[in-house]
Amino acid sequence: MNEQQFPHNFLSLLSAENGFDEESFIKAHQLNDAPTAIRVNPFKPSAQKTDQQVPWCADGFYLNTRPSFTFDPLFHAGCYYVQEASSMFIDHIFKNIRQNDAEPVKVLDLCAAPGGKSTLLNSAIGPADLLLANEIIKTRVPVLTDNLSRWGQANVIVSNNDPKDIGRLKSFFDIMLVDAPCSGSGMFRKDPQAMNEWSEANVELCHQRQERILADVLPALKEDGYLIYSTCSYSQQENEDILDWLCQEFEMESIRMPIYKEWGIVETKSPLQKAWGYRFYPGQVKGEGLFAACLKKKTNTGELGTFKNNMQQKISSKEIDQVKTYINNPDNFYYFKVNDDWLAINREHKETLNILQRHLYLKKSGVRVGKLMGKDLIPDHELALSTIINKDAVLQTELNHDQAIQYLRRDNIDINTTEKGWSLMNFEGHALGWAKLLPNRINNYYPKEIRIFSQAPGKD
Structure with missing residues (x-):
């Protein structure tokens, strides 16, 4: 140039x-x-x-x-x-x-x-x-x-x-x-x-x-x-x-x-x-x-007025206890629902969240944990990638590089396992997302909208 x-x-x-x-x-x-x-x-x-x-x-x-x-x-x-x-x-x-x-x-x-x-x-x-x-x-x-x-x-x-x-x-x-x-x-x-x-x-x-x-x-x-x-x-x-x-x-x-x-x-x-x-x-x-x-800033432009939050959800303590199972140091977090999804945010931010919910259009708040279906949690992708997940509470499957790419493409994953249920799919110990291990197949739950579409370099 x-x-x-x-x-x-x-x-x-x-x-x-x-x-x-x-x-x-x-x-x-x-x-x-x-x-x-x-x-x-x-x-x-x-x-x-x-x-x-x-x-x-x-x-x-x-x-x-x-x-x-x-x-x-x-x-x-x-x-x-x-x-x-x-x-x-x-x-x-x-x-x-x-x-x-x-x-x-x-x-x-x-x-x-x-x-x-x-x-x-x-x-x-x-x-x-x-x-x-x-x-x-x-x-x-x-x-x-x-x-x-x-x-x-x-x-x-x-x-x-x-x-x-x-x-x-x-x-x-x-x-x-x-x-x-x-x-x-x-x-x-x-x-x-x-x-x-x-x-x-x-x-x-x-x-x-x-x-x-x-x-x-x-x-x-x-x-x-x-x-x-x-x-x-x-x-x-x-x-x-x-x-x-x-x-x-x-x-x-x-x-x-x-x-x-x-x-x-x-x-x-x-x-x-x-x-x-x-x-x-x-x-x-x-x-x-x-x-x-x-x-x-050296001037004061007023204060935000206080308000009473009369829209607190009535949620079951039994359900909260189920959700807590999946969280490290669970008492450090505030749990709430958006539609059927359970979410967790640091406990200190409960009132701030209430204020922002009242004034703004929120797209993500804390970590989306997942949906409860009876005694089971259908875990969310955000939980998999979060640092607050209790990994001792879930199965984990370690993938090599080729398997990880298969997973990230939402392809079938070539692994042998006798485990059953929801599993974190890990690469070098770091979670990529969820899959469900079944007796005769593995269901890949990596989100469709962020999967890898392109071919790896050197591949046809």
């Missing part, structure tokens, strides 16, 4: 930015090979082969070559997430603002699909903390739900709401991540098609949309709460100008992050309010384009 292949006027605008190195930027795009990185799941340690660590994220690693993740059972088990390295800087920001704070927090990821930053935040919080992962676009919610289910934690709720709906939850969240929709120039190397869609007019439209999204959702952030703002754009209008607007209109305070020179990150200041921002340029960092910043 040469200079002429970038959109008209793009490089001339970017060359005005402090710290931008045009030569290394063009060279990085000419190479065409974006670095491949993964972030391992700390709740599902595996013998995953990794190479160089991402410097700003302890769980992030660069890979020397890009494997076929589709045909790695550990990927489907949720042992790691394939994530662009620059975006892992959110972990560095989050841990810096939380380093001296032991109080439980409620965290919002507003524009969460496909789930990379949500799983990152989920790794950084504890059981007493809660993550609400919201996706505005309905068609993008299933992939977000699937990725968070793979991650396996019960302190997560997924919603599908407009920022205005969430903004009505006055002073509800302690930390808010807005990875805002943007013009996408930071993805030019990874997605060359984005160049055809870039224009100065589109940058201005994105700037206006970002202001609207932030204005709608900011009432839900507590006084002294933190906003992490990020884009995959290089345009000042979508980055530093937004910081100026936030400081001026909402009296927000800029928070400076500690970084090391060898990371190659460019620290910037916004033109008017001198708010700190962090730019990632391919060629200067081993990653794609990113802008990130952190601000502290």
Whole structure:
């Protein structure tokens, strides 16, 4: 890729930015090979082969070559997430603002699909903390739900709401991540098609949309709460100008992050309010384009009114005891039903769940355990992938790689077993899902909608 292949006027605008190195930027795009990185799941340690660590994220690693993740059972088990390295800087920001704070927090990821930053935040919080992962676009919610289910934690709720709906939850969240929709120039190397869609007019439209999204959702952030703002754009209008607007209109305070020179990150200041921002340029960092910043809210925008929850379900303690059998440390969880499905969420989040159920459209809450049919549980896929499952209460069948791929394709599985009943199907000790073992066959219950469709490399 040469200079002429970038959109008209793009490089001339970017060359005005402090710290931008045009030569290394063009060279990085000419190479065409974006670095491949993964972030391992700390709740599902595996013998995953990794190479160089991402410097700003302890769980992030660069890979020397890009494997076929589709045909790695550990990927489907949720042992790691394939994530662009620059975006892992959110972990560095989050841990810096939380380093001296032991109080439980409620965290919002507003524009969460496909789930990379949500799983990152989920790794950084504890059981007493809660993550609400919201996706505005309905068609993008299933992939977000699937990725968070793979991650396996019960302190997560997924919603599908407009920022205005969430903004009505006055002073509800302690930390808010807005990875805002943007013009996408930071993805030019990874997605060359984005160049055809870039224009100065589109940058201005994105700037206006970002202001609207932030204005709608900011009432839900507590006084002294933190906003992490990020884009995959290089345009000042979508980055530093937004910081100026936030400081001026909402009296927000800029928070400076500690970084090391060898990371190659460019620290910037916004033109008017001198708010700190962090730019990632391919060629200067081993990653794609990113802008990130952190601000502290210094005003109070009211409180969410209290309400009495008169809609508590009347559920059988006998049924709860049946469900508890399948859960590790069962008394740590609150159990509830949605239609015929039993779900479990960390006990600390019962009241928060009630509030969110009243105000938002929820798509996932905690872990879906399954349906009770008499004395039996028909277990849900979420339970299989969760870290709260009591594995001593269920059968487990270990699969080799070929058998695991057969299972993930929903094919017939070639195994010999005398066991009968519901069984976790494991690869290297990590659950992939459920199958029912019968005397003359095995019924594969891997969800149809996420099964592997493609052929393995080298296969006809």
